[in-house]
Amino acid sequence: MGLEGSEILPRATNQKHQHPRQALKSLGKRDRPYLIGIAGGSASGKSTFARALAVSLKDFEPVILSQDRYFRDWSEPDEREERLARTANRPESVLWEAYIGAVKKMLSGEDVQEPAPGSRAAKYDKDVFTIKPGRVLILEGLFILWSEELRSLLDLGIYIEVEDSERILRRLLRDVQEEKGDLGRAAEWIRKDVLPNFPIYTGATKNYADLIIPNTQPYSRAVPVIAQGIRCILEGDDQSEAFTLVDWEEDSQVPKSRWWHSRGWRR
Numbered sequence: 001m002g003l004e005g006s007e008i009l010p011r012a013t014n015q016k017h018q019h020p021r022q023a024l025k026s027l028g029k030r031d032r033p034y035l036i037g038i039a040g041g042s043a044s045g046k047s048t049f050a051r052a053l054a055v056s057l058k059d060f061e062p063v064i065l066s067q068d069r070y071f072r073d074w075s076e077p078d079e080r081e082e083r084l085a086r087t088a089n090r091p092e093s094v095l096w097e098a099y100i101g102a103v104k105k106m107l108s109g110e111d112v113q114e115p116a117p118g119s120r121a122a123k124y125d126k127d128v129f130t131i132k133p134g135r136v137l138i139l140e141g142l143f144i145l146w147s148e149e150l151r152s153l154l155d156l157g158i159y160i161e162v163e164d165s166e167r168i169l170r171r172l173l174r175d176v177q178e179e180k181g182d183l184g185r186a187a188e189w190i191r192k193d194v195l196p197n198f199p200i201y202t203g204a205t206k207n208y209a210d211l212i213i214p215n216t217q218p219y220s221r222a223v224p225v226i227a228q229g230i231r232c233i234l235e236g237d238d239q240s241e242a243f244t245l246v247d248w249e250e251d252s253q254v255p256k257s258r259w260w261h262s263r264g265w266r267r
Contacts, residue, residue, distance in 0.1 A: 067141020
């Protein structure tokens with residue numbers, strides 16, 4: 001299985017989507033995988049971030065379930081599909097029933113088979129393979145935070161944010177250098193398809209994220225921090241209290257200690 005597909009790496013356990021404060025206090029044994037959703041625009045580094053997080057949690061046997069593997073095959077559209085724009089930059093391009101069904105199966109401890117029937121991946125991958133659940137399940141794709149049903153399953157929602165200009169440059173370099181595409185066609189596709197759809201269907205979903213992470217450096221320092229927090233949760237470590245959020249009200253008193261004042265604490 002190549003890096004472009006769903007990947008079996010290290011494993012996890014889960015509950016209903018909740019505020020990070022409650023999620024980080026969910027200690028002890030879990031009855032299903034810890035579910036992380038990673039969204040962001042094209043060439044924002046979603047896949048790279050997901051893999052880095054999986055490697056950091058490899059002893060929990062994580063699984064990456066890529067949404068790209070569940071894009072519908074537009075080559076033989078039915079009547080409904082004829083009315084839809086044939087683009088991978090809108091939510092209707094995803095086989096939602098198949099994708100969410102696969103996620104729910106893995107959360108229940110069941111195996112999942114890929115590629116999904118009717119997907120673009122099934123057109124090119126003739127061999128069916130089985131993915132076994134682990135203790136951590138990582139979802140990554142353009143529309144991970146678009147579906148309310150999918151969001152309700154997440155333990156942690158992450159949005160990878162990169163300036164449009166940087167993402168466009170990355171995408172052009174990928175299309176032309178790595179995939180040997182035509183620069184003119186790639187630029188035209190970005191202008192007519194990617195740029196108009198991104199703010200509506202992907203960029204707007206960052207409002208549903210628990211964490212928004214800027215990804216302009218080759219290696220994100222956020223990876224080990226997030227991994228350590230999840231590790232504490234899964235292991236039921238008392239140190240997980242260090243990852244809980246501080247309750248703060250408008251009338252809260254400024255802490256009376258030299259530690260705070262020496263660091264320029266302000267209300």
